[in-house]
Amino acid sequence: MSKTRAEIQKKALDILVGGDVGASMSDEDATALDGYIDSVVAEINADGTTYIGDPDDLDDGLFLTFSKLVANAAAEEFGGASNEQLAQQMRNRIRVITRQTPGYGPQSVEYF
Numbered sequence: 001m002s003k004t005r006a007e008i009q010k011k012a013l014d015i016l017v018g019g020d021v022g023a024s025m026s027d028e029d030a031t032a033l034d035g036y037i038d039s040v041v042a043e044i045n046a047d048g049t050t051y052i053g054d055p056d057d058l059d060d061g062l063f064l065t066f067s068k069l070v071a072n073a074a075a076e077e078f079g080g081a082s083n084e085q086l087a088q089q090m091r092n093r094i095r096v097i098t099r100q101t102p103g104y105g106p107q108s109v110e111y112f
Helices: 005-017 028-045 058-076 084-098
Strands: none
Touching: 005 028, 005 058, 005 084, 028 084, 058 084
């Protein structure tokens, strides 16, 4: 099951503010995080980390790492400090998650 943009916004906000139980996200917070989601997707696609075609259909395996990356990008707007080393670790984690696994199948040989 894939994750939606609203779930990414909620998780990133929970990471930023500690996730108060029962607290709902304001429209201003949702709009601010929405812009960061788009910019992080564009950055990930541009730097070759991986390709995310639609953030409204994000793979479950990328959800937590991507949400942390969005939270890191938005940290300064929410009173925190962004950390470029953490962002690089999250990008590397996304590379590991999305890498191709070797297929150790039989090799076909053509005799001449």
